[in-house]
Amino acid sequence: MNRSYINLLFLLLVGTSPLWAQKENDILLTINDEAITVNEFQRVYEKNLDLVQDEEQREVDNYLKLFIDYKLKVAEAKAQGLDQKDSYLKEFTKYQNQLSRNYIYEGNVSEELAKEAYERSLEEVHVAHILILSSYEDTPQDTLAAFNKIQNIRDEALSGKDFKQLAKKYSEEPNAERTGGDLGFFTVFNMVYPFETMAYQTEVGEVSEIVRTSFGYHIMKVFDRRPREGEVTAAHIMITDQEDKTRNFDPKERIEEVYSLLKQGTAFDELAKQYSEDRNSAKNGGKLRRFGRGTLRSKRFEEKVYSMQVDETSEPFKSEFGWHIVHLIEKHPIPSYEDQKESLLRRVAQGERSKIVTSSVNQTIKDKYGYSQKNNYYPLFHEKVGEEILQGKWDATQIPSEKNKILFEIGDREVYYQDFASFLQREQNKRTAYTSKVQYLSAQYEAFETETLKSYLLAQLEKENEEYAAIISEYRDGLLIFDVMNSNIWERAKNDSIGLINYYKEHEDDFQWKKRVEATIIQSSDETAVKQARNLLRDGMTVEQIKDSLNTTDRVSIIASQGIYEVGDPLLPAGISIEKGVSEIKDEEGNHM
Incomplete structure (x- = not known):
């Protein structure tokens, strides 16, 4: 690629009139028949003007030379087919999907569902249900038979018959004959979304409408509602009561012996490390991950912990898994919506809620075009x-x-x-x-x-959308420039050190850096995600750890780039203060950096 490919139109424009006198959509130059407008150059120039320290380069004509070099590198990358490589397409698609969320209305629908989930999370419902199994793969005849069966059961429930007795008689849920279909208290995300929605829409004492899930047809009765308590952090010492021929002690006697040692002044964490048979928590002094009601598989254990006061240690008690002594470390208040927003949005992006988002976006696209x-x-x-x-x-x-x-x-x-x-x-x-x-x-x-x-x-x-086009074009060009430099210079240097030395001697003056910075650039259209990344950087986390923390398989929250940049590089945010440390957040036309 060389400058002879640049259309003569560029020379005529520069030589006859000031650039800004041209109309925004006038073609400034073309490279390989690809038109570049005055507007694109003006936007890049004005964005980066404050970063340019060299007064000569701040002049339009001189900055234009840098811009042309930039565009020639992009054109060369395309000529080499780098824009068709799987690695490029994968990286670009990730960013495109993340950036486009604010333009395809996905964010609006997701946030509505996140707010709905938060409101539901403030309350727990006590529900029993009756299930008639029906797969989505069933024949129409089998599906109709299942629906008619649940309809007849609902009629019996509405007539006043005992709901739990009906569940024991008819429900096809495993163990329903023992539990009567009683699910206890649960809250948001504990059940599949259609079931959860019906539970929250049904009044206490009422029998619900029929609801279809991937398991089949359900009806439910809501027995109670209560405000949800926050999560707790606790530690425990556990002795299982499972039969084990290798043991030479009674589990109840052993837990009482440990409790006696505790009362005599031995530290709780030391006893947990030595005696607790929950080996995952024992190595941490018995400390469990913070949990809420309904998240453990032991109702007795949860009830005991939630009945305690902070810093209280229980006497030995028995759960479904064995004998325990529990120490309550902390009771956590329910976080605000803003504090939970990102985690709620990630959960909305999973499961059946994501189908609602997809359906809404699809319909919007159909209506628009x-x-x-x-x-x-x-x-x-x-x-x-x-x-x-x-x-x-x-x-x-x-x-x-x-x-x-x-x-x-x-x-x-x-x-x-x-x-x-x-x-x-x-x-x-x-x-x-x-x-x-x-x-x-x-x-x-x-x-x-x-x-x-x-x-x-x-x-x-x-x-x-001019704003979207500008942001996505800059990212596309930046990736291509990295790839063309990597494949033509950096990778070759590994295999041709003598050639590199000779080339350097011939072009030594071309290898003098201007003022430059070694930097990590984190960017996203979601300002909240960038704020979280900035705080994690200040806490000392690595870029990879931050990406693992904020990005998921289904949703990319941030894009991170690391490298050495000359001051004035278009990839650096405009107006950034060139000093060591974590910068404040810059807003580049909706792209937060």
Whole structure:
């Protein structure tokens, strides 16, 4: 790539009139037929002007030379096909998905669900239920039979019959004949979302409407509601009461002996380390992770702990797992919504709540750009796709070209049968829990439609939203420049040290750094995530630890870049103070750094 590829139009513009006299959308220059506008250069120049220490480079013409070098490197990266590499596409897609959340309305829906979850978390409900099993893979006849059965049971419950007795008689939940379907108290995220929603929508003493979950059809009765208590931190010493032929002591006697040692002044943590048979907590002096009601598998243990005062130590008592002595360390108040917001959003992004977010976003895209369903995927794919797809052995070439009809249209894009076939070919090797081809195809078509709609929206965003286009373009170019420098200079240096020395001698003047900084840049469209990252940096956490803490498989909260940057580099936030330490947060048109 050399400067002769730059269109003569650039020379004419610079030579005849000031740059800012041009209209924003006027083409400033072209590189390999790719147009670069006056507006793009002006935005980068004004953004980075305060960072440029060299007065000569602050002049427009001189800064333009830097800008051209920057764009030539990007063009060279594309010429080498670096924008098609899997590593580049994976990294870029992560950032694109994270940045686009604020533009595709996903954030609004997610926050509404997070607020709903927080409000529910302030209360616990006591529920019993009756379940009639019904899988989504059942035949229509079996599904209808299950629905009719639960409807008849509900009629009996509404007539005044004892709900728990009905559960013992009819419910297909394991152990229902013993428990009467009683689930005790629970709160948000303890049950699948449709069940949870019905529980919170049903009044105390009432029998609910029928609700469908992945387990089948349910009805429930709400017996009580109470404010939820905060979590607690406790330590315990446990002696199991399981039969063990290797033991030569009675569990109850052993716990009483330990309690006597405790009363004689031996430290609780020392006794836990020495005698507790919960080895996971024993090594920490018996200390358990903080927990709330309903999170342990022992109701007796929870009830005992919640009845205690801080710094109180219990007498020995028996739970479902054995004998315990408990010391209550701390009672934690329920955090505010703002304190829990990020964790709530992460949980919303999982499970059935995520389907609500996806459905809402998909409908918004359809309404905005226009959506038209042309053909039903099912008849052809039911015929052409066999059960072998569940083992990842289906061949997409089985879709005849003459039957490649339009599935749907979104905006000006037509989506064909072959597009869905290619999607199936790509996805079939991923592990699946489906045992039915019909249910698998249904789930995959939903995923295909979601991916296609989102892909279309992202393409339109760069055309319609100047702010989004600017941010995503800078990140795209930054990744490509890193890759082209890495593959052409840094990696080659490892294998050609003599050549590197000779080249350096010939171009020694070109290798003189201007003022530079070694820095880590953390950025996100979510200001709260950047604030959390800044605090963790100040606490001494590494970048990798921060990414592990704030990012998940399904949601990227922050993007982190580390390197050495010249002052004035477009990748550095405008107006940043060049001094050692963790900076304040800078807002670059919605991109917080």
